Amino acid sequence: MNTLKINNVSLVYNNGYQALHAINLDITNGVFGLLGPNGAGKSSLMKTIVGLQKPSEGELFFNGTDIVKTPLEIQKQLGFLPQYFGVYPKVSAYDLLEHLARLKGIHNKKERHDQIITLLDKVNLTDAKNKEVHTFSGGMKQRFGVAQALLGDPKIVIVDEPTAGLDPEERNRFNALLSEIGEDIIILLSTHLVEDVRNLCSQMAIIKQGNIVAEGNPNQFINALHGKLWQKATNKNELPKLEPNFKVISKQFIEKVMHITVYADACPTGFQAVVPNLEHAYFTHLNSAT
Incomplete structure (x- = not known):
């Protein structure tokens, strides 16, 4: 079981703006929804968790390791799926995953190949492995995004507004995929879309102006x-x-x-x-x- 503990984390930028106010969250395996309007502090919290910025106050622990002092410990075990991502033109899905796997430090050729084939199968893109990613539909691109996020067997994956622009069928397929993956790792879903949280999350928190204003199970709310x-x-x-x-x-x-x-x-x-x-x-x- 993976654990992310956020203890009393605050963040004040150099211009004096306080983006986060004493955030406390305990997160374990599954899909955890961070729900809030644009500008609520979701991105500030995500950047702080992954070590792109240090909190002004507070502690963060991932699987017992202090990741404020040693952010590399979470970065080595991290996958990220942004809302939008660019891809190289005229590069196939397999070749792009091969390139990204090298960047993630998977140096053994057979290990890279086996992991890529397994991931393409998991996201139902095996038949499209030789097609150029820039030609994919929105849903196919998001499923490719899941595959690249899972390279290197991460223990925590951050997903930012994942279903924007997807039609209902693609959204359902994508949600089923995230639910399956979340059984073994932590998936942090950052979104302003209530529907995404309702469909995917067993635990959630609502953030407003840098404060957690509610936390719990959606059905309890x-x-x-x-x-x-x-x-x-x-x-x-x-x-x-x-x-x-x-x-x-x-x-x-x-x-x-x-x-x-x-x-x-x-x-x-x-x-x-x-x-x-x-x-x-x-x-x-x-x-x-x-």
Whole structure:
């Protein structure tokens, strides 16, 4: 079992901006979702975990090793799948993985070959191994990205906004792949998309303005909202009168009609009960956080 312990980590940049405020997380094997809006501090935390920047305060331990003092210890066991990545033109999937494997220090030719063939099979790209990667569809590129991230048998993989631009079929295939991989390693999923966390993660944390405002199991978040959410159809003239009087969770159009969802212990007049989902939980914690 792999373990990542983040103890009281804060980060202040040279210009005085505090990007992280006393972050505490314990993460083990599986897909862990770090969910938050753009600018919440997700990238700052990821860069701190992998040793690209040192925290101003706090400690990080990976499998018992202090990775603030020795960041190479996590970097040697790290895979990374960015949201977007460029590839060399006119280079096949196999040849590009061969090149990346050399860069990752896999010097034995047979070991490189065996690992590449195994990974191409795992991500269902064996039939495309001789095709140029730049010709791949979005889903194929993301699956290739998983293969390159798994070169060298990493113990922790960081995935940044992985399903952006994928169609539903490709998204489902990709999610199944990540779920399978996450049984044996830590996968840190950094995203602002609630759907990704709902589909993949057994544990999650919500981050806002550099603070962890909630942490736990997605189902626990949802269950805590049962009997607390209420919705009604409204219009732009009525909305300004409602907002000051209620704890508004979300506003959304349903069949061209604006609906407002509020949090309350009892059903307000004119509202109806709503079955909560993870998006409701996300906005509840974001709007509750100061």
